Amino acid sequence: MTKMLMIYPDRCTGCQNCTLACSAFHDGEFRPHTSRIQVTTWEMEGFSMPTTCQQCEDAPCVAVCPTGAMHDDPMMNRVAWDQVKCIGCRMCTLACPFGAVSFETASHRILKCDLCDGKPECVAFCPAKALDYVEETDAARDRKKVVAVEFKKTFEEVN
Amino acid sequence: MYGWIGRYLRIDLNSGTVRKEIITAELARKYLGGRGLGTYFMMTEVDPKVDPLSPQNKLIFAAGPLSGTNAPSASHFDVVSKGPLNGTIAASSSGGLFGPMLKYAGYDMIILEGKSKNPVYLWICDDVVEIRDAAELWGKTVPETTEAIRSATDEDASVACIGPAGERQVLFANIMNECGRAAGRSGVGAVMGSKNLKAVAVRGTGAVRVPDIKAFRDAVVRASNKIKANSVGGAGLRNYGTDVLVNILNTVGGLPTRNFTDGYFPTADKVGGESLARQVLIRPRGCFSCIISCGRASKVTNPKYEGHGEGPEYETAWAFGPDCGIDNLDAITKANYICNDYGMDTITMGSSVACAMNLFANGVITAKDTDGIALNFGDEDAMLSVVRKTAEGEGFGKKLALGSYRMAESYGHPEYSMTCKKQEMPAYDPRAIQGIGLNFATGNRGGCHVRGYTISPEVLGQPVKLDPRVTEGKPALDITFQDLTAALDSSGMCLFATFGIGAEDIAELLSAATGVAFTTEEFMKTGARIWNLERLFNLKAGFTTADDKLPERLTKDPILTGPSKGLVNRIGEMLPEYYKLRGWDAAGVPTKNTLADLGLQEGNR
Numbered sequence: 001m002t003k004m005l006m007i008y009p010d011r012c013t014g015c016q017n018c019t020l021a022c023s024a025f026h027d028g029e030f031r032p033h034t035s036r037i038q039v040t041t042w043e044m045e046g047f048s049m050p051t052t053c054q055q056c057e058d059a060p061c062v063a064v065c066p067t068g069a070m071h072d073d074p075m076m077n078r079v080a081w082d083q084v085k086c087i088g089c090r091m092c093t094l095a096c097p098f099g100a101v102s103f104e105t106a107s108h109r110i111l112k113c114d115l116c117d118g119k120p121e122c123v124a125f126c127p128a129k130a131l132d133y134v135e136e137t138d139a140a141r142d143r144k145k146v147v148a149v150e151f152k153k154t155f156e157e158v159n
Numbered sequence: 160m161y162g163w164i165g166r167y168l169r170i171d172l173n174s175g176t177v178r179k180e181i182i183t184a185e186l187a188r189k190y191l192g193g194r195g196l197g198t199y200f201m202m203t204e205v206d207p208k209v210d211p212l213s214p215q216n217k218l219i220f221a222a223g224p225l226s227g228t229n230a231p232s233a234s235h236f237d238v239v240s241k242g243p244l245n246g247t248i249a250a251s252s253s254g255g256l257f258g259p260m261l262k263y264a265g266y267d268m269i270i271l272e273g274k275s276k277n278p279v280y281l282w283i284c285d286d287v288v289e290i291r292d293a294a295e296l297w298g299k300t301v302p303e304t305t306e307a308i309r310s311a312t313d314e315d316a317s318v319a320c321i322g323p324a325g326e327r328q329v330l331f332a333n334i335m336n337e338c339g340r341a342a343g344r345s346g347v348g349a350v351m352g353s354k355n356l357k358a359v360a361v362r363g364t365g366a367v368r369v370p371d372i373k374a375f376r377d378a379v380v381r382a383s384n385k386i387k388a389n390s391v392g393g394a395g396l397r398n399y400g401t402d403v404l405v406n407i408l409n410t411v412g413g414l415p416t417r418n419f420t421d422g423y424f425p426t427a428d429k430v431g432g433e434s435l436a437r438q439v440l441i442r443p444r445g446c447f448s449c450i451i452s453c454g455r456a457s458k459v460t461n462p463k464y465e466g467h468g469e470g471p472e473y474e475t476a477w478a479f480g481p482d483c484g485i486d487n488l489d490a491i492t493k494a495n496y497i498c499n500d501y502g503m504d505t506i507t508m509g510s511s512v513a514c515a516m517n518l519f520a521n522g523v524i525t526a527k528d529t530d531g532i533a534l535n536f537g538d539e540d541a542m543l544s545v546v547r548k549t550a551e552g553e554g555f556g557k558k559l560a561l562g563s564y565r566m567a568e569s570y571g572h573p574e575y576s577m578t579c580k581k582q583e584m585p586a587y588d589p590r591a592i593q594g595i596g597l598n599f600a601t602g603n604r605g606g607c608h609v610r611g612y613t614i615s616p617e618v619l620g621q622p623v624k625l626d627p628r629v630t631e632g633k634p635a636l637d638i639t640f641q642d643l644t645a646a647l648d649s650s651g652m653c654l655f656a657t658f659g660i661g662a663e664d665i666a667e668l669l670s671a672a673t674g675v676a677f678t679t680e681e682f683m684k685t686g687a688r689i690w691n692l693e694r695l696f697n698l699k700a701g702f703t704t705a706d707d708k709l710p711e712r713l714t715k716d717p718i719l720t721g722p723s724k725g726l727v728n729r730i731g732e733m734l735p736e737y738y739k740l741r742g743w744d745a746a747g748v749p750t751k752n753t754l755a756d757l758g759l760q761e762g763n764r
Contacts, residue, residue, distance in 0.1 A: 013452040015445035016256075020229035024372055030228050031366035033263065043338040044302055044468055046441045046456020125229065127387075127450035128443075 002077045004136040005113070005120060007050050008143075011130035014041045014048035018122035018131060022113075025121040034104065036113040037122050037131075050131065052122075053100040053113035055079050061092035061101055061112075070110075076118060077136075081110045161370045162224035162673035163187050164267045168288060170281065172354055173214065173273035177288045182267055188675055189758065192223035192267055193258075194250040195649030195689040197239025200270060201248060202692055207699035211243035211346075212328060212353040214274035220319070220359060221268040222258035223651025227367035228375070230668045231383045231660075232653040234258055234447035241700070242345030243353075244330045244507065244562050245581035247604045248696040249345030252648055253319075254446030255337035260317040263363025271354060280320070280358040282312050285365060293357040298323060300500040301335045302468075304358055313362045320358035321348045322502025327552050328352045329560040331507035335499060339454070339469030340446065343504045345582065345604050370674040378671040383450055385659040391619060392658030396453040397443050399432030401473035404586070405481075406431045411618055411627065412723030413591035414477065415584075417484045417536050418510075418517035419577045419712055422588040423721020424481035430488050435471070439492050444469065451655050457492060464493035464543075471495040471505070474608070477586035478509020479546075483516055484536035491539070494546050501550035507562055508549065510583035512542050514563035515555075517575050524570055530554040580605030580706050589713050589730075591723035592617050594625075594633035597733045600707050601637065603693040609654055611640035621658060630729050634737035642686030649689060688757040691741075691749050695759070704747035707734060 019035035027034060037052035055078045056062075061070045062079060069085035070092050088108060092101045101112045115133070116122075123131045132142075165187070169178045182196070190196040197219040209215045218240045225233035236258030242249030261269070264283050271281075278293040291311075296304050305318040317336060325332035325348030332348030333341045342348075351357075369375040386392040395403055408414040409427040416424040428434060435455065444454030458467040471479075471492055479485060479494040498505045512534075518524045519534040526533055530548070532555070534541050548556025558566045563576040563583055577584055582605025589596025594613035602610045613636055617627040625636070643662055644654060650669055666682040669675075677685075713728045738745065742753030754760055 010442070013443055013445035013449070013454070015449045015452070016447050017229055017450065020448060023366070024229065024376065027366070028372045029366040029368045031263070031364075032259075033364040043305075046444055046467075046469065127383075127445070128452065 002136045003118075003133055004055065004077070004139055005052065005115065005123070006132040006134050006139045008130045008132070009047070009049045011128045012039070012048040012050055013128045013130070014039060015127065017125040017127060018050060021121040021125035025116055034111055036100075036111055051098060051100065053079065054098055055113070055115070060095040060097060064091040064095040066091065076115060078115050079112070080114065081112060083109060086110060160184065160187070160673070161368055162228070162669070163192065164262055164265055164367070166266055167268035167270065168266050168283070169270045169272070170288075170290070171272050172275040172279070172290070172356065175290050177290070187224070189685070190689065191646065191649035191669075191685060192226070193221045193235065193237040193649040193651055194239060194252070194645060195685065196268060197221040197237055197250060198248055198689060198692050198696065201239055201241065202696055205241065207241070207696045208701065209241060211241045211246060211350060214354070216241050216350055216353075218271040218347070218350050218354060218356070219268060220257075220261065222261050223649055224673050225668060226651035227259035227262040228369060228672050229379055229448050230652065230672065231379065231386055232446065232449045232451055232656045233651045234449060235648065235651050235653050236261065237648060238334055238342040238347040240347050240350045242347065242604060243328070243349045244346040245605050246700055247345070247580055247702065248693045249347055249604050250648065251333070251342035251344050251347045252609065253334070253336055253340050253342040254449070254653055255340035256317040256447045257319050257336040257361065258651060259367070259447050260361045260363050262367050263365050264361050265363065265365050269359065271356065274353065275355040278355050278357050280308060280356065280360060283359070283361040284313065285363060296357045297326060301502055302338050302500060305338050308358055308360045312360050316360045316362045318358055318360045320502075321351045322500060323552075324501045324503045324550060324560075325349055325352040326357075327560070329503060329549065330562050330565070331504040332502050333504050335502050339444075339499060341499070341504070344506065344607060346504070348502050369672050371671070375671045378668050382656075382660050382664045382668055385664065386450060386656060387659070389621070389659035391621060392451055392655060396451050396655060396658070399436055400443070400453050400455045402430075402432035402435050402455070402471060402476045404432070404473040405476060406433070407618065408587065410722070411591055412718060412721035413588040413618065413627070414481055415577070415586060415588045416481045418482060418513040418575070419588065419710070420517065421720055422591050422718035422723050424486070426486040427481055429486040430476045430480040430491060432473075434488055435476070438488055446653065449653065451653070453655060459489045459492050461489040464489040466493055466496040468496045468499055470499065474585045475505035475509065478506050478513070479542060482509055482513040482586070483542050485539045485542060487539040490543060494543055497543075497546055497550050503550065506585050507583045508546060508559070510577060511559045511563040511566060512545055514567055514575050514577065515545065515559065518567060518570060518572065523572050523575070528555065528570075574711055577710055577712070578606055579709060580702065582606045587614055588718065588723070589709055589728040590718050590726045592627040593630045593728060593733070594627070594636050596709055596713065596728040596730055597633055597637050597737060598641065600709050600730055600734070601641075601737060603690065603697060609644065611637050611644055612654065613637055613640050615640075615657070622661065628726065630732040634733050634740050637737060638740055641690055642683050644686070645689040646682050646686035649685070684757065688759060691753065691757055691759060694749060698748060704745075707747060
């Protein structure tokens with residue numbers, strides 16, 4: 001079983017319960033600014049897009065890390081980070097194509113999704129099922145079903 | 160402090176000075192935040208007789224102790240001031256992101272004093288607080304202003320601003336934040352305009368802390384599960400928005416129609432939440448930390464009424480719809496967009512149009528008064544024309560900009576205005592629902608449903624079903640709902656969370672967030688303290704028991720058609736008992752004992 005964090009922007013209400021849950025779990029306080037998942041919202045269009053670490057298989061952040069602090073963690077199917085080895089060079093921040101990694105000097109730490117060690121809090125607190133933690137090969141299943149339902153409707157109308 | 164930040168901003172717009180001041184633990188505990196704390200500062204620092212649009216009035220933005228946590232639907236802040244629409248204490252609540260963002264920046268509250276010489280806006284980014292020139296922003300709509308300020312400051316800033324209506328001091332101008340959320344009622348936007356303050360923009364990168372994050376998580380999960388399991392707080396509001404109420408209210412014959420000349424609208428379904436979901440809804444939206452998602456991201460494709468944005472809510476759909484005899488949802492939604500863009504309260508706007516239509520129908524005003532517009536009930540294009548005129552400050556729109564009471568009064572017929580204390584009543588007919596009538600009449604900011612939503616038990620059966628037609632027991636019911644709401648508004652919770660949780664749950668959340676143990680009893684008493692403080696403000700402003708009344712139409716003219724045909728409101732049976740249970744004398748003044756019990760002596764100027 002290999003699970004992934006699936007995002008459905010079309011379901012997102014923009015409530016940011018994910019950012020609250022993330023900061024509460026990792027930092028013990030409510031501080032959306034340091035949340036590992038972030039939400040971008042277009043209010044007038046009523047659209048919100050959560051973004052976070054995609055846990056790349058061939059991760060640019062791992063490739064550029066000079067100390068091996070950023071490393072592949074196949075057991076958890078994630079990219080993990082070792083605070084002891086980290087020299088705070090921020091190369092990972094530069095390399096990540098998703099803008100999902102940043103470094104905070106004050107606490108000498110990388111702010112990056114760690115999937116809460118397998119029980120993502122953002123998923124637990126999302127009220128709209130816009131986030132899901134699912135088996136990776138099943139991740140697109142919900143989307144397929146939506147298309148199928150629409151197709152069925154149209155098909156029945158013309159037949 | 161936990162929950163609270165313990166610090167607020169005091170900004171003198173005359174001199175441009177900014178001070179950071181401390182909120183004491185005692186004050187925080189006694190008034191919580193939001194509406195309560197704001198009212199305390201208004202009572203302490205502002206003469207209740209002050210002209211609301213003068214520099215001597217103050218404008219307070221206040222978040223609650225739960226704002227910024229993940230307590231379910233706890234995004235709210237209040238704008239507290241003396242309101243220009245009716246001269247009462249005004250606390251206008253809004254959701255969105257602004258309240259939590261203010262706390263992340265490090266402040267529970269902002270007190271704005273005086274008046275700036277030139278148009279300005281306030282930019283707050285953590286410790287940096289700047290008063291910036293807004294000459295370029297003056298005249299811009301809400302979305303234009305929001306975009307321009309984000310470009311000039313930070314793209315993630317929360318922007319609370321006025322539109323052109325607030326600049327021109329339309330008496331029901333609102334303050335919009337995140338483009339689609341409104342501190343809607345009482346005309347707080349006109350106060351902001353009178354101070355030459357276009358916007359308050361804030362970005363915070365700090366934290367809100369609670370004493371025990373795990374215990375708090377447990378309390379949040381418990382409360383959230385109750386809301387999710389509730390038919391209204393769970394699926395109802397998410398699927399259909401607040402507009403789900405149209406058909407529910409029409410079914411009981413309590414949907415005010417054509418300026419309250421009736422209580423039943425046969426084609427109501429065309430403007431209800433179910434139609435909205437089919438016709439204009441893009442998707443449900445939630446304020447910060449919301450699990451309910453009653454917000455409606457919407458789009459009208461009909462070229463005649465084209466637009467996109469947020470809404471309509473129930474009250475809006477009703478005010479521009481059945482109250483004007485209109486059942487065209489596209490046109491209603493367009494009217495909503497105009498109000499959002501220009502910054503006007505949709506309830507007072509729609510109800511004022513309805514009042515004008517009523518005057519027109521009865522020949523009190525003619526097309527000569529309305530710039531040639533035949534303002535007939537049911538004419539959506541006439542409605543939109545006068546809404547635009549009000550937004551733009553043209554012709555007959557200048558009359559409507561005064562609200563229905565002053566408008567009707569100027570033609571010698573104030574009795575056509577469906578207001579309590581000069582503020583327009585919302586979409587629940589007190590002839591069909593007795594308890595809500597008492598709430599409108601005794602409302603501390605005039606006609607208002609979010610001061611004591613007795614519709615919950617009287618119509619929706621939440622938490623228990625009560626008969627809307629009886630008056631017995633209603634005074635006690637009103638008091639419970641009014642006190643609960645006052646404390647809830649001051650905590651930072653959204654009223655809709657009460658579709659699932661009650662005083663005991665909110666008291667538990669408050670205790671877990673602040674580390675201060677609030678019992679249910681103490682929480683409710685805090686609500687009573689705030690309610691009585693607001694009452695004292697209004698009494699000192701010159702209001703008397705004679706103002707605790709409903710428009711005569713509701714006590715004398717029965718509903719004409721539908722399930723509530725023949726009914727009137729019987730407020731006379733309820734008001735004396737209400738005063739007695741409140742601990743007020745026959746003149747509606749809180750007795751010495753009542754004040755002492757609530758610990759209000761020192762707040763009583």
